[in-house]
Amino acid sequence: MKRRTFVRTTLAAAAAVSLPRRQSLASGFQEAPQAPPDIDAITGAGGQITLRGKDIADLAARLRGRVLLAGDDWYEQARQILNPSFDKHPGLIVQPTGVADIRMAVDFAREHDNLLLAVKCGGHSASGQSTCDGGMMIDLSLFRDVRVDPIARRAWVTGGSLLGQVDHESMAYELVTPMGTVSHTGAGGLVTGGGFGRVARRFGLSVDNLVAVDVVTSDGELRRASKDENPDLFWGVRGGGGNFGVVTNFEFELHPMQRQVVAGRILFPISRARDVLRMYADYAPAARDELSMGFNVFLPPGGEEGMVGLGVCWSGPESEAERVLEPIRKLGTPQLDAIRAMDYVALQRSGDYDDPRARGSYLKSGFVAEMPEALIASIVEGLEGDPRRLTAVFMQQSGGSIGRVPNDATAFAHRDAMGNLLAAVDWKHGDDPSEHIGWLKQFWARLEPYTQGFYTNDLEVDATAGSINANYRGNYDRLVQIKNKYDPGNLFRLNANVRPTVRA
């Protein structure tokens, strides 16, 4: 039987499973689909195993969602993540439609020698953590749903949902919870790692707005975690990334906020970079919580002149906007001023990619406590363009409500930063990336001395266990205990991995 037929049969079986049993029997789909061939697979520990076709067919028959193997219709699309530099081929992909499917997939992975397991939500991981070669990918793209209760001011967000869905549904009631700045980013990855965004200084990180989560842990159990139930797991999920299981549901607190904010970009020629960064260094830490501002110094591909820009969002009263933006206006006449009253949901979509997989990319990041003159000089003097790539240095602002939470209140351990400094290059997919990556590493060596640790959501491909552990700072020991309890076999290892210290 051809694989394609296998999938179709699987779908028919899945459809039948959702019907009442008699109808299902009458449809004659009660048996597992015919088995595909055995496939070679990789365990989390790197061992080679063979997955029996019969076991895969059994799994497929029990799911409502799909199992995809190489050659199947949807496999190519499902295996891809945002950054095309990661061109990996999972041995099998499970696309669950609900919690029951996720539990079955996790059981399957654990029972097959702890298969290498990747969990994909929005696929934005900069280091390709949501895909793998030879293991299992749980692709949550069929598991997207956001429900809002405007009276209780709560949102329930399934683990595969994208940020844009959360903003769209919440803002329909003029309610908001902090999400990131690109609407096709996944809630699954962004929220479990922290969650910076345009209203985070005002309302805290995404994790600070969580009331509860539901998590499928490595034993296949569904656990609710909140401050009252499994509080250790709740603490760990808020900054510990995907280390403890698949989050199937996030419950968020929502805050009243008007739809219209004063926001947008203002751009100056790169010759003004020092002035703009100096203003930023002084003003950003002192700014009111309702103001979010990031800078971006960039050299476009094609050899065009570089620019320095500020991206702002003022979510306070519109009448106060000009006063709050005064330090920016004092910079003088810009090359472009696109700051205006605009719809928050439109703003949240304004940075979306038109052609998401056209360009490979590589980034480095680190938290900064301040921006001394020497750091500004290192950025401005060290930045070198290349017509073949986009080169950029930018800042995700922290402070405000984010910084008023103690470092050990959640697993997210970098509350004291002024912001997250990032340097990135991107190039046309297909071009040789080595020169661009090499250049960025050299450039970052100039900036790194001013940084401390990194945002786990910007984890690098070549991060060492030592640097990952140290990055959790004083929270690391507690994270190990939680890992030992909920994932002693390290099934969930494709993340900023906390290694268990017990034998499974």
Ligand SMILES: Cc1cc2nc3c(=O)[nH]c(=O)nc-3n(C[C@H](O)[C@H](O)[C@H](O)COP(=O)(O)OP(=O)(O)OC[C@H]3O[C@@H](n4cnc5c(N)ncnc54)[C@H](O)[C@@H]3O)c2cc1C
């Ligand atoms: C264009 C772009 C814009 C960004 N903007 C912001 C921003 O404004 N603010 C910000 O804070 N960060 C931002 N980031 C970083 C972002 O937070 C991380 O890339 C994050 O990991 C993306 O989540 P994802 O679900 O899309 O990624 P994925 O690649 O799908 O997953 C990333 C990690 O999360 C795990 N994971 C995914 N879903 C779940 C789940 N349901 N349960 C448990 N683990 C899960 C995966 O296993 C993997 O380890 C941005 C990244 C990009 C590429």
